[in-house]
Amino acid sequence: MKSTVLAKRYAKALFAVGKEDGAHEQYGAALNSMANLFASMPEVQDALTNPVYPVEARAKVMEHLVKSMGASPVMANFFQLLVQKKRANILPELAEGYQALVDADNNVVRGTVISATELAGDLSAKVKATLEKITGKQVVLTTAVDPSIIGGMMAKVGDLVLDGSIKSQLTGLKESIKGSE
Numbered sequence: 001m002k003s004t005v006l007a008k009r010y011a012k013a014l015f016a017v018g019k020e021d022g023a024h025e026q027y028g029a030a031l032n033s034m035a036n037l038f039a040s041m042p043e044v045q046d047a048l049t050n051p052v053y054p055v056e057a058r059a060k061v062m063e064h065l066v067k068s069m070g071a072s073p074v075m076a077n078f079f080q081l082l083v084q085k086k087r088a089n090i091l092p093e094l095a096e097g098y099q100a101l102v103d104a105d106n107n108v109v110r111g112t113v114i115s116a117t118e119l120a121g122d123l124s125a126k127v128k129a130t131l132e133k134i135t136g137k138q139v140v141l142t143t144a145v146d147p148s149i150i151g152g153m154m155a156k157v158g159d160l161v162l163d164g165s166i167k168s169q170l171t172g173l174k175e176s177i178k179g180s181e
Helices: 002-021 024-040 042-049 055-069 073-084 088-105 121-135 166-180
Strands: 108-115 138-145 153-157 160-163
Touching: 002 024, 002 073, 002 088, 024 042, 024 055, 024 073, 024 088, 042 055, 042 088, 055 073, 073 088, 088 108, 108 121, 121 138, 121 153
Parallel strands: 108 138
Antiparallel strands: 108 153, 153 160
16 A cells, blocks of 8 residues: 555656656656566566665666666656665556546546457447546546356446446346345
């Protein structure tokens, strides 16, 4: 929990600098690239966070990563700050927090639609339009298939959960029959 709060603070500070510079989109892209590299390569994570290595060695590793990414000087300094303060371990949470700030600034919400079978393109577009109407924001949807819901679909957008799956309806029916006995 503490790292999430800390990540949000760093994300908020970086976002404020990015808005001031007019480069918040580029900062987000660099942050996402570094977070993806950090999460997908355990050796990078180890090189940046393992306390066995001196901070200077971790800083050199970050310097090489930043050079290979071609990150801006502001992002290079930010990544070096994370290493110096021994906060590189919060990179994935920091990237998520930063993306949430960018989304809120752009009036965008992210959502997931889970269905029993793959959604056709026109149905996916209708679901997206309906969710945009409900939320009043632009919706970026990801779809997933879960055959265990039997039929129908579930939509999750932020805190909003719409469950029209047959599985949940059957569960509700089962509970109501149990309750009436």
